[in-house]
Amino acid sequence: MKPFVREVLTVGITTGVVLLTQDRPFPWSLWTAVGGSLLLPLRLRWPWLASLLCVPAVAGGLGWAPALVAQFRLGRKEKSIPVQVFWVSLLTVAAIAPVLLTETIPLGSLLLATAFAFGLAGAPTALGALVTTRKDLTQSLYETRRARAAELEAQETSARAAERARIAREIHDAVGHHATLIAVESAALAATAADPAVRETALRLRALAKESLSEMRAALGLLNSSDTSYPSLAELIDRARVAGVSVTLSESGEAALSPAVSRALFRVVQEALTNVTKHAPGAAVTVTVDRSSPVRVSVVNGPGSLPSLGDGGGAGLHGLSERVRLAGGTLTTSYRADGGFSVAAVLPPGKSKVDGQDSTFGGGARSSANA
Structure with a gap:
C-alpha cells in the first residue's frame, strides 16, 4: 500500500x-x-x-x-x-x-x-x-548469515589455493632443481672451456636455463592464483559490501605489478576483509592501496558493532605473512586504540610482464569507491 x-x-x-x-x-x-x-x-x-x-x-x-x-x-x-x-x-x-x-x-x-x-x-x-x-533481530540474523556465507566462500577459496600451491611446489622442486643444475654446469663449462664456440654455447645454455626458471616461476605463480578469472580488487570490495561490510577503497599509483606481488596484494585485502566479517561484524573498513615503489596496502577496521562470529587462531595471518614474504615484502598487524585492527603490507613492484601481458589483477585501471 x-x-x-x-x-x-x-x-x-x-x-x-x-x-x-x-x-x-x-x-x-x-x-x-x-x-x-x-x-x-x-x-x-x-x-x-x-x-x-x-x-x-x-x-x-x-x-x-x-x-x-x-x-x-x-x-x-x-x-x-x-x-x-x-x-x-x-x-x-x-x-x-x-x-x-x-x-x-x-x-x-x-x-x-x-x-x-x-x-x-x-x-x-x-x-x-x-x-x-x-x-x-531479523536484520542482524540476515547479516550474520551473509557474513558466514562469505567466510565459507573464503575458506573454500583458501583451500583451493593451498592445493594449487602444493602442486606448484612439487613442480618447482622437481623441475627447478634440474634447471638450476643446468645453469650451474653451463656456467662452469663456460668458465673452463678453451674453445670460444663452446664457451658461447655454454653461456647461451646458462641464459636459457635462467630464463626457463624465471618463466617457470611465473607460470607457477599463475597456477597459485585463483581460477581462470581472478577477480579485481574492486570486485573483491563489491563482494564484501554485498556481504554487509562497509568498505571504503582508495587507490593511487600506476605501477604494473608482478604476478606474485599482485596476488599477495589481493590476498592481503581478502584475508583482512574475511577477518573483519568474522571477528568484527558491522565494523567500518578502510582499504588503501598505493601502487608505487614500494607497493603499500593497508586494511584498517574499527570496532565491530555486532557479536563476533568465532575465535581464530591466527593461522590465516601467519599464512598471509609467509605469502607476502615470498613475494619479497613484509606484513605488519596491530590492534588499534579504538578497538579496531590494522593489516599493512609493503611489497616490491617486481617484474610486471609475463608473455607480454600486464600481470596486475584488474588491469591498469584504477578506481576508488566509497561505501
Missing part, C-alpha cells in the same frame, strides 16, 4: 471513530479528538509531537483512537524504555485527571481505571517496540 493511501485511511478511520462516539464529556472533546486525528501524519517524523497532541484529546475522553496510533509509532521509533514509560504515564494521567476533578469515585474504582488507562496506552507502545525489535 502506498504511504499516502495508508495515511489517508489512518486519518479517516480514526476521525470516523471519533465522530461516531456519542458520549462527549466536555464541549471541547470533539474538536481536540478530531484535531489529534487530523495531525496523525506528524507521527512519521515526530512521534513525540503526535503523542503530545493526543494528550488533550485523551483528557476530553474521545482521543483514544488517534492516541493508540500515535503510541504505536512512538514505540517503534523510541528506543529508550524510560521515555516510552513517560509517554504512557502522561496519557494515563490525562485520562484520569478529568475524572478526579469532576467526580468522586472510590479508591478501588480509581485504581482499576488507572490500570486500564495505563494498559490501554502501554499496549500499542509495547507492540510497536516489539515490531522494531523483531525487525532488528
Whole structure:
C-alpha cells in the first residue's frame, strides 16, 4: 500500500471513530479528538509531537483512537524504555485527571481505571517496540548469515589455493632443481672451456636455463592464483559490501605489478576483509592501496558493532605473512586504540610482464569507491 493511501485511511478511520462516539464529556472533546486525528501524519517524523497532541484529546475522553496510533509509532521509533514509560504515564494521567476533578469515585474504582488507562496506552507502545525489535533481530540474523556465507566462500577459496600451491611446489622442486643444475654446469663449462664456440654455447645454455626458471616461476605463480578469472580488487570490495561490510577503497599509483606481488596484494585485502566479517561484524573498513615503489596496502577496521562470529587462531595471518614474504615484502598487524585492527603490507613492484601481458589483477585501471 502506498504511504499516502495508508495515511489517508489512518486519518479517516480514526476521525470516523471519533465522530461516531456519542458520549462527549466536555464541549471541547470533539474538536481536540478530531484535531489529534487530523495531525496523525506528524507521527512519521515526530512521534513525540503526535503523542503530545493526543494528550488533550485523551483528557476530553474521545482521543483514544488517534492516541493508540500515535503510541504505536512512538514505540517503534523510541528506543529508550524510560521515555516510552513517560509517554504512557502522561496519557494515563490525562485520562484520569478529568475524572478526579469532576467526580468522586472510590479508591478501588480509581485504581482499576488507572490500570486500564495505563494498559490501554502501554499496549500499542509495547507492540510497536516489539515490531522494531523483531525487525532488528531479523536484520542482524540476515547479516550474520551473509557474513558466514562469505567466510565459507573464503575458506573454500583458501583451500583451493593451498592445493594449487602444493602442486606448484612439487613442480618447482622437481623441475627447478634440474634447471638450476643446468645453469650451474653451463656456467662452469663456460668458465673452463678453451674453445670460444663452446664457451658461447655454454653461456647461451646458462641464459636459457635462467630464463626457463624465471618463466617457470611465473607460470607457477599463475597456477597459485585463483581460477581462470581472478577477480579485481574492486570486485573483491563489491563482494564484501554485498556481504554487509562497509568498505571504503582508495587507490593511487600506476605501477604494473608482478604476478606474485599482485596476488599477495589481493590476498592481503581478502584475508583482512574475511577477518573483519568474522571477528568484527558491522565494523567500518578502510582499504588503501598505493601502487608505487614500494607497493603499500593497508586494511584498517574499527570496532565491530555486532557479536563476533568465532575465535581464530591466527593461522590465516601467519599464512598471509609467509605469502607476502615470498613475494619479497613484509606484513605488519596491530590492534588499534579504538578497538579496531590494522593489516599493512609493503611489497616490491617486481617484474610486471609475463608473455607480454600486464600481470596486475584488474588491469591498469584504477578506481576508488566509497561505501
